[in-house]
Amino acid sequence: MAGKLRxxxxxxxxxxxxxxxxxxxxxxxxxxAAPFLADQRGLxxxxxxxxxxxxxxxxxxxxxRLCAGAQVPVVPQGGNxxxxxxxxxxxxxxxxxxxxxxxxxxxxxxxxxxxxxxEAGCILADVRAAAAAAGRHFPLSxxxxxxxxxxxxxxxxxxxxxVLRYGMARDLVLGVEVVLPDGRVLDLMRxxxxxNTGYDLKQLFLGAEGTLGIVTAAVLKLFPKPVETATALVxxxxxxxxxxxxxxxxxxxxxxxxxxxxISGFGLSLVLSHMPGAENPLGRVFDHLVLIELSSADxxxxxxxxxxxxxxxxxxxxxxxxxxxxxxxxxxxxLWRLRxxxxxxxxxxxxxxxxxxxxxxxxxxxxxxxxxxxxxxALPGIRPVAFGHAGDGNIHxxxxxxxxxxxxxxxxxxxxxxxxxxxxxxxxxxxxxxEHGIGRLKREEFARTAxxxxxxxxxxxxxxxxxxxxxxxxxLL
Amino acid sequence: MAGKLRxxxxxxxxxxxxxxxxxxxxxxxxxxAAPFLADQRGLxxxxxxxxxxxxxxxxxxxxxRLCAGAQVPVVPQGGNxxxxxxxxxxxxxxxxxxxxxxxxxxxxxxxxxxxxxxEAGCILADVRAAAAAAGRHFPLSxxxxxxxxxxxxxxxxxxxxxVLRYGMARDLVLGVEVVLPDGRVLDLMRxxxxxNTGYDLKQLFLGAEGTLGIVTAAVLKLFPKPVETATALVxxxxxxxxxxxxxxxxxxxxxxxxxxxxISGFGLSLVLSHMPGAENPLGRVFDHLVLIELSSADxxxxxxxxxxxxxxxxxxxxxxxxxxxxxxxxxxxxLWRLRxxxxxxxxxxxxxxxxxxxxxxxxxxxxxxxxxxxxxxALPGIRPVAFGHAGDGNIHxxxxxxxxxxxxxxxxxxxxxxxxxxxxxxxxxxxxxxEHGIGRLKREEFARTAxxxxxxxxxxxxxxxxxxxxxxxxxLL
Numbered sequence: 001m002a003g004k005l006r007x008x009x010x011x012x013x014x015x016x017x018x019x020x021x022x023x024x025x026x027x028x029x030x031x032x033a034a035p036f037l038a039d040q041r042g043l044x045x046x047x048x049x050x051x052x053x054x055x056x057x058x059x060x061x062x063x064x065r066l067c068a069g070a071q072v073p074v075v076p077q078g079g080n081x082x083x084x085x086x087x088x089x090x091x092x093x094x095x096x097x098x099x100x101x102x103x104x105x106x107x108x109x110x111x112x113x114x115x116x117x118x119e120a121g122c123i124l125a126d127v128r129a130a131a132a133a134a135g136r137h138f139p140l141s142x143x144x145x146x147x148x149x150x151x152x153x154x155x156x157x158x159x160x161x162x163v164l165r166y167g168m169a170r171d172l173v174l175g176v177e178v179v180l181p182d183g184r185v186l187d188l189m190r191x192x193x194x195x196n197t198g199y200d201l202k203q204l205f206l207g208a209e210g211t212l213g214i215v216t217a218a219v220l221k222l223f224p225k226p227v228e229t230a231t232a233l234v235x236x237x238x239x240x241x242x243x244x245x246x247x248x249x250x251x252x253x254x255x256x257x258x259x260x261x262x263i264s265g266f267g268l269s270l271v272l273s274h275m276p277g278a279e280n281p282l283g284r285v286f287d288h289l290v291l292i293e294l295s296s297a298d299x300x301x302x303x304x305x306x307x308x309x310x311x312x313x314x315x316x317x318x319x320x321x322x323x324x325x326x327x328x329x330x331x332x333x334x335l336w337r338l339r340x341x342x343x344x345x346x347x348x349x350x351x352x353x354x355x356x357x358x359x360x361x362x363x364x365x366x367x368x369x370x371x372x373x374x375x376x377x378a379l380p381g382i383r384p385v386a387f388g389h390a391g392d393g394n395i396h397x398x399x400x401x402x403x404x405x406x407x408x409x410x411x412x413x414x415x416x417x418x419x420x421x422x423x424x425x426x427x428x429x430x431x432x433x434x435e436h437g438i439g440r441l442k443r444e445e446f447a448r449t450a451x452x453x454x455x456x457x458x459x460x461x462x463x464x465x466x467x468x469x470x471x472x473x474x475x476l477l
Numbered sequence: 478m479a480g481k482l483r484x485x486x487x488x489x490x491x492x493x494x495x496x497x498x499x500x501x502x503x504x505x506x507x508x509x510a511a512p513f514l515a516d517q518r519g520l521x522x523x524x525x526x527x528x529x530x531x532x533x534x535x536x537x538x539x540x541x542r543l544c545a546g547a548q549v550p551v552v553p554q555g556g557n558x559x560x561x562x563x564x565x566x567x568x569x570x571x572x573x574x575x576x577x578x579x580x581x582x583x584x585x586x587x588x589x590x591x592x593x594x595x596e597a598g599c600i601l602a603d604v605r606a607a608a609a610a611a612g613r614h615f616p617l618s619x620x621x622x623x624x625x626x627x628x629x630x631x632x633x634x635x636x637x638x639x640v641l642r643y644g645m646a647r648d649l650v651l652g653v654e655v656v657l658p659d660g661r662v663l664d665l666m667r668x669x670x671x672x673n674t675g676y677d678l679k680q681l682f683l684g685a686e687g688t689l690g691i692v693t694a695a696v697l698k699l700f701p702k703p704v705e706t707a708t709a710l711v712x713x714x715x716x717x718x719x720x721x722x723x724x725x726x727x728x729x730x731x732x733x734x735x736x737x738x739x740i741s742g743f744g745l746s747l748v749l750s751h752m753p754g755a756e757n758p759l760g761r762v763f764d765h766l767v768l769i770e771l772s773s774a775d776x777x778x779x780x781x782x783x784x785x786x787x788x789x790x791x792x793x794x795x796x797x798x799x800x801x802x803x804x805x806x807x808x809x810x811x812l813w814r815l816r817x818x819x820x821x822x823x824x825x826x827x828x829x830x831x832x833x834x835x836x837x838x839x840x841x842x843x844x845x846x847x848x849x850x851x852x853x854x855a856l857p858g859i860r861p862v863a864f865g866h867a868g869d870g871n872i873h874x875x876x877x878x879x880x881x882x883x884x885x886x887x888x889x890x891x892x893x894x895x896x897x898x899x900x901x902x903x904x905x906x907x908x909x910x911x912e913h914g915i916g917r918l919k920r921e922e923f924a925r926t927a928x929x930x931x932x933x934x935x936x937x938x939x940x941x942x943x944x945x946x947x948x949x950x951x952x953l954l
Contacts, residue, residue: 112720112839113870157673168671171648186930191837193869194645195908196634196684197915197923198953199935203680207673224728243589251701254774255732297731298783306775360668362589392670393590431672438674446674453663457942458676464941465934476675 011094014070015050018096021062022052028099036097039088040081044440046089048075051097057119057177057185057216060098064214065183067096073473074098074181076210078120078152081144083356084439086209087152090474100151103216109134114222115174115191120151120215127220136222137297139166143340151215157207159435164391165258165295166223168435170206175219178205181212181466191219204461209437210472212465224297226258230307231293231326233335234314235286239365241319242290242390246361248319249292252310256303259293260391261339262364267385270345270400271338278338281324281331290390291339293332342387346400351407352385353417355397357425358434364390371397371424378420379413381405394434397421418445438476446476488571491547492527495573498539499529505576513574516565517558521917523566525552528574534596534654534662534693537575541691542660544573550950551575551658553687555597555629558621560833561916563686564629567951577628580693586611591699592651592668597628597692604697613699614774616643620817628692634684636912641868642735642772643700645912647683652696655682658689658943668696681938686914687949689942701774703735707784708770708803710812711791712763716842718796719767719867723838725796726769729787733780736770737868738816739841744862747822747877748815755815758801758808767867768816770809819864823877828884829862830894832874834902835911841867848874848901855897856890858882871911874898895922915953923953 019027028036028051038045049072054060067074073095077087089095104121111134118127124145131138140153142160152158154176158169166172175189188202205212236245242262249257265287271278272285282289294303307325314320326332346352359367372384381402388396399417401410422432426449438446447455458477462469496504505513505528515522526549531537544551550572554564566572581598588611595604601622608615617630619637629635631653635646643649652666665679682689713722719739726734742764748755749762759766771780784802791797803809823829836844849861858879865873876894878887899909903926915923924932935954939946 110837110839112724113837115837157677159671159673163671168673170677180930180934184930186934187928188931190908191906192835192908192911193838194636194640194835194866194871194911196636196645196910196912197908197919197927198931199685199689199938200634200647200680200683201931201934203677204938206677208676212676224731247589251774254701254778297728300783300786301731301778306777309777358669358671360587360590360592361670362587389671394671429668431667431669431674433673434669434671435673442674450674451664453661454665454675454678457657457663457678460941461676461681461938464937 011070011072014066014072018050018052018063018066021066022054022059026053026055026059028053035080036077036099037089039085041083044085044088046091047093048089048095048097049093051099053099053102055102057103057179060179060214060216061183061185063098064179064181067470068182068468071468071470072096073470075472076100076151076155076214078149079123079144079147081148082152082156082439083436084441086156086437086439086472086475098214100216101149106130107217110191111136113191116220116222117189117217118150118220119217120149122150124148124150124153131222132225135225137225138220138222140169140172150218154206154215154218155208155210156437159389159394161259161261161389163389164260165255170203172221173202173206173218174221176202176205176215177217178213178215181471189217189219207437209439209476211462211476212471226295226297227299228301228303229293229295229332230303231332231335232307232311233281233324233338234290234292234311234320235282235322236288236290237319237321239288239368242288242364243361245290245314245319246391248314249310253294253306256294256296257292258295259291261291262387262390262395263289263291263339263342264386265289266383267342267387268338270349270385271341274345274348275341278341279334281335282322286321291335339387342385343398346385346398350401351410352401353399353411353414355418355421356434356436357397357421357430357432358392358394359425359428359430361391361393363428364393364395367425367428367430368395371421374420374424375399375417378417422449440475443476488547488549491543491549495527495529495540495543498543499531499536503530503532503536505530512557513554513576514566516562518560521562521565523568524570525566525572525574526570528576530576530579532579534580534656537656537691537693538660538662540575541656541658544947545659545945548945548947549573550947552949553577553628553632553691555626556600556621556624558625559629559633559916560913561918563633563914563916563949563952575691577693578626583607584694587668588613590668593697593699594666594694595627595697596694597626599627601625601627601630608699609702612702614702615697615699617646617649627695631683631692631695632685632687633914636866636871638736638738638866640866641737642732647680649698650679650683650695651698653679653682653692654694655690655692658948666694666696684914686916686953688939688953689948703772703774704776705778705780706770706772706809707780708809708812709784709788710758710801710815711767711769711788711797712759712799713765713767714796714798716765716845719765719841720838722767722791722796723868725791726787730771730783733771733773734769735772736768738768739864739867739872740766740768740816740819741863742766743860744819744864745815747826747862748818751822751825752818755818756811758812759799763798768812816864819862820875823862823875827878828887829878830876830888830891832895832898833911833913834874834898834907834909835869835871836902836905836907838868838870840905840907841870841872844902844905844907845872848898851897851901852876852894855894899926917952920953
């Protein structure tokens, strides 16, 4: 009892000292705490002993140092737009949320080196805008880019619509700055394309969901700014044509293939039914569609002609059955809206159970076929909506409830359907989380499906870097 | 004394059991041991208690398990073409060399997924040929590709001439299989473009020089096969034009810029003097030259015209002063020979002290200027030959002895000049090892120049994965 009281008093003292470090502006008052304690989808709502918003790396480091001394758990948080609950505190009430949003300085842009150094709290759209202002392109792009922050984007290794060409978040980083679980600052802010001096430490912190330290800044790769795009909605003969058409496109247009997004015919029909203004540019709703986009930094590269040639050749062989090319920026935007509003249209149709799986690109057809058959056998009338980044093998295989069924009863089977779909993806050599991460949402599924040796090695790394386990407890592992 | 005898007997027993595991064909007899105990440049010559060549992953695992039990140190070895002595045993005589050359199976090629799975002992050129036979390109390319092996290439994170476009070895890997220091097999052979399930363990083993485990196989990324190239030797107005011309080239030709190699005028003059058949395609020997190559998988992409337009525009602005385009495959090969024979020509000119540094691309001019001035101040008459992968900021800044000087006396100053040049690279935010690694050659320089916290974290990771320190002792850390 006395020990407990002493511990409580010590914690109180720590919290007072942390408040001193960040100052009045750095403490979120209880009245404004709500958005820091829940995720945007409302799946998780936690509690926190304190929510701080440090204004500098030094303040972050000092806060973590104090937390380490008192073994107070730390939850790093950015724009809090994640989809797996990794940036929300648990219900324990003993954690400190360290929100990075005030660290929002772009430290440097070096156009000749094609690098941009940004702090963790920089909003993704602002980084993209800063790159564009310097005549460069930062190719991470996703729905949440107006509010998600660089620290979170890197800590979750975000994907998005340009992965096929430019890679995931972790592929776009040359250097990081990390506050370690003991409060020391590990400065790996190198701006180098090539550096073979020991283990690549930065990769450990990217995608680690804040469990090994807090990413406070990063050196990001920039690219030539695309000045020309060519975009088409393409109907394919069958699922088998998806990887085949991708291979043809890459052979014909090389690295210019920037996006290759699959939409099932049923997904498109939901969009056409529910989304105001949505129009089908093709003659009818085909079963299998792909939104393909080429882009180039060279205005003279004749992308449209190349795309037309590609489509003409594929029409001739029969793997493409119809296609609509965007003839204007407005038409291009309309095509992208068809793809981007699939989740929203699905929500309007009823309850849905979501997946973010990946398989080898060559296994996309088999995965969609097998998973569709399995969920239909488990629940006749269920309506799978497969869509997503097929060029990367990443399918958002989301299940719409049977017509007229009870939504809540359907959602109660979420975990069952997850297991069913995940096992099919895994049997194809796939992953249960292609781009969203593990966080809290997939922690049990990860523990169920990962190889024990893999988990053991991850735990050893965690123990090596965070021996007291204060960094984002209850997430990932 | 009794303890020592017991230990010796136990070791003897271990060596006997290891011989049983690999069989007679798997043991290298003393009479054939020499090439396994020295590096190709003859900088290092070590001793080994046993040299084995296991024939399967299971045999590798069993050998390592036995070594772990007896705490016998293990030196993983591939083609043994490394430049820093990482694959050569030390002089202790107590180590086992585990040569992977017999694990040389290409396990799978999946053209639609653009992946190739190969065992560690596959020779790089064979992997490139297998990819080409499947209509694909594996873009790791370097002088030693006829004898270096995949395991070594990945364990040293090799670079080469196509890094600018495709990345280093670590960027070309989707999955690995690793025998851990306790002999268990960590199977991370996923063929996925996107997989956000926990820490990216594979990155830890890539570039680790065998200090954390033995890479026994990998899933490699393939790309569309280039069918067209356009190559030119370009004279630039000054050093400052190097990053500027690169930026123009990337803007004009996008991702098609595959190689961008700097050659100093003095480097070219050595080649013209010493290499039979070498001819200068330009009017005279300019001070600063770049070999640029574009490549495309699309035969209709008009690369030559794009390169010509780029050069014409750059000539007009004055940053390019002369250029020679390859008009045939023979001319292209001749241009590449000018670049590739620089080290050989330098050797023929006399003794040379070598560097493999990198700096931000924007800092390449400042680095070359400052380093040239510093070495000249330290030794009047010294002749710097700067060349290499300028597009990645990677300069092989090699120093030829003053004319008529004593070669041995010059080489005796190797470490002094290393420190001088490394400190200038580091001051520019650079690296002391861009692509060759640390191994034994740069271990002291690494310890001298790296941040203590960075070394500490590397040591913690090493201890977490290899608590008894049996993997490749005396290398890297």
